[in-house]
Amino acid sequence: MSELLRVENLKKYFKTPSGFLHAVDDLSFSINRGETLGVVGESGCGKSTLGRCIVHLLEPTAGKIFFEGADITYLSGEKLKESRKDLQMIFQDPFSSLNPRMTVKSIIMEPMLIHNMHGGDKAKQEQEVLRLMETVGLAERLADSYPHELDGGRRQRIGIARALALEPKLIVCDEPVSALDVSIQAQILNLMQDLQEERGLTYMFITHDLSVVKHISDNICVMYLGVLVEQSSSEKLFEKQYHPYTQALLSAIPVPKLNAKRERILLKGEITSPINPAPGCRFAPRCLYAKQECFQVQPELKELEPDHYVACHLY
Numbered sequence: 001m002s003e004l005l006r007v008e009n010l011k012k013y014f015k016t017p018s019g020f021l022h023a024v025d026d027l028s029f030s031i032n033r034g035e036t037l038g039v040v041g042e043s044g045c046g047k048s049t050l051g052r053c054i055v056h057l058l059e060p061t062a063g064k065i066f067f068e069g070a071d072i073t074y075l076s077g078e079k080l081k082e083s084r085k086d087l088q089m090i091f092q093d094p095f096s097s098l099n100p101r102m103t104v105k106s107i108i109m110e111p112m113l114i115h116n117m118h119g120g121d122k123a124k125q126e127q128e129v130l131r132l133m134e135t136v137g138l139a140e141r142l143a144d145s146y147p148h149e150l151d152g153g154r155r156q157r158i159g160i161a162r163a164l165a166l167e168p169k170l171i172v173c174d175e176p177v178s179a180l181d182v183s184i185q186a187q188i189l190n191l192m193q194d195l196q197e198e199r200g201l202t203y204m205f206i207t208h209d210l211s212v213v214k215h216i217s218d219n220i221c222v223m224y225l226g227v228l229v230e231q232s233s234s235e236k237l238f239e240k241q242y243h244p245y246t247q248a249l250l251s252a253i254p255v256p257k258l259n260a261k262r263e264r265i266l267l268k269g270e271i272t273s274p275i276n277p278a279p280g281c282r283f284a285p286r287c288l289y290a291k292q293e294c295f296q297v298q299p300e301l302k303e304l305e306p307d308h309y310v311a312c313h314l315y
């Protein structure tokens with residue numbers, strides 16, 4: 001498997017009146033071509049910030065981003081524009097990310113116009129829009145509709161078609177199904193998996209819900225307040241969770257079998273502030289097993305089993 005994206009020691013701090021907010025703090029990982037990396041963690045842990053840094057909607061504070069072996073951490077001008085073709089993003093709320101005054105057709109066509117796709121040939125671009133609509137399951141008759149006339153599932157299909165318009169290699173999917181009904185969620189996830197197979201796409205799939213990424217991720221990164229706490233293949237992670245935070249996340253997933261039991265771990269204690277965070281493990285104040293060391297030294301990511309990494313003083 002060849003590596004498509006590599007992130008090394010990435011940091012994104014926001015300056016706030018009370019100090020630096022460590023939204024993403026020293027993350028490293030890579031994604032292979034054609035695979036899906038699930039990024040999981042609760043609200044505010046820095047998932048969107050990470051995704052936005054990768055697609056260059058935000059500039060990282062420190063660290064490096066490599067794409068196909070080339071350093072793309074800081075890009076501007078033509079190079080930045082070129083990178084948009086390779087790296088696209090799908091957003092959680094298709095309604096606020098789509099221009100309400102544009103028709104479905106023009107929303108999908110817009111990136112093609114900006115990037116002069118298909119030799120700038122208008123007829124070819126229009127043909128391509130219709131082909132993309134068919135690909136994502138949007139009926140041709142909807143081409144002249146506006147986003148508000150469609151339901152959430154269809155709106156997200158527009159977002160996917162628009163992201164595909166530039167034939168990207170990597171798509172950062174930021175909670176793409178979180179705003180949708182459960183039945184529609186499954187349809188969109190299936191569509192995304194089919195597209196991945198057909199087009200050899202690589203996904204970074206961001207979600208707060210571990211159960212959503214179970215079936216679609218090859219690997220999973222669990223984040224807590226800007227830090228990577230556990231990382232492994234999806235298979236291994238669902239078999240064994242080492243980090244108490246991952247254990248709590250998993251315990252929140254309902255068990256489908258009748259009479260099956262899983263004790264839900266309820267997290268107590270206060271969430272550490274991401275502004276000038278205290279030394280030690282960021283999860284320590286809510287951890288059931290925290291010892292003195294946990295409040296003093298930040299644990300490093302250690303390989304506990306082949307390709308299963310955990311940042312925790314318990315091990």
Ligand SMILES: Nc1ncnc2c1ncn2[C@@H]1O[C@H](COP(=O)(O)OP(=O)(O)OP(=O)(O)O)[C@@H](O)[C@H]1O
Nearest residue numbers: 014021023042043044045046047048049050208274
């Ligand atoms: N532009 C900004 N300026 C200051 N702080 C920011 C900015 N954007 C994000 N943050 C802060 O950075 C932290 C991480 O935010 P981010 O949106 O990346 O989290 P998230 O994991 O995507 O959360 P959610 O699940 O709610 O989408 C939060 O504490 C947030 O308040």
Ligand SMILES: [Mg+2]
Nearest residue numbers: 047048049174
């Ligand atoms: Mg977010």
